[in-house]
Amino acid sequence: SQQGEEDPQALSIQEGENATMNCSYKTSINNLQWYRQNSGRGLVHLILIRSNEREKHSGRLRVTLDTSKKSSSLLITASRAADTASYFCATGNQGAQKLVFGQGTRLTINP
């Protein structure tokens, strides 16, 4: 299966701290995307990193990609209560023509 595995499954930190989530996958990819999902709602796209990129930033988000280790990490700096959500990585494989989601990390930011 191409499905990503995320680590940790759940993370609880204090507001203002940094949160790091990791994603590993099994097959070669075209790109890797990160999405956020607030409880019971739709997913919101956060960032897309292509297979030839190693790092990408967007506001308080920093994503890294290591294709040799088939892994990616999402760092959220200076966390806020509003960052409380589930975060999913999703991999796109050209051959399969589909986006497959990892198991997700449930992030809780405590005020």
Place this chain on the structure above:
Amino acid sequence: DTEVTQTPKHLVMGMTNKKSLKCEQHMGHRAMYWYKQKAKKPPELMFVYSYEKLSINESVPSRFSPECPNSSLLNLHLHALQPEDSALYLCASSHPRDRASILNTEAFFGQGTRLTVV
């Protein structure tokens, strides 16, 4: 307009009912998707439409029948569902750069339809 609109937001149906979920986008996206999501699980792909043609069916039971009437609309027809089909059904769209690379851009998701089968 960067929205994907799904209706209804909530649906309760009996196992003998026929109902339809609707999804609409006006972003000019030519790829549209149906995902199913159970509680505390990731979304699971059901169908992909690329340029109004069904390109992927993830071995979904025939009681789920997708339809793409035009480039802006995507329907999911439901018939004779089982209680285990209760889930959040998510529609998404993306704008592929060409017919061979539908995955190279971000996907926009609707808020989902919470389906309960009784």
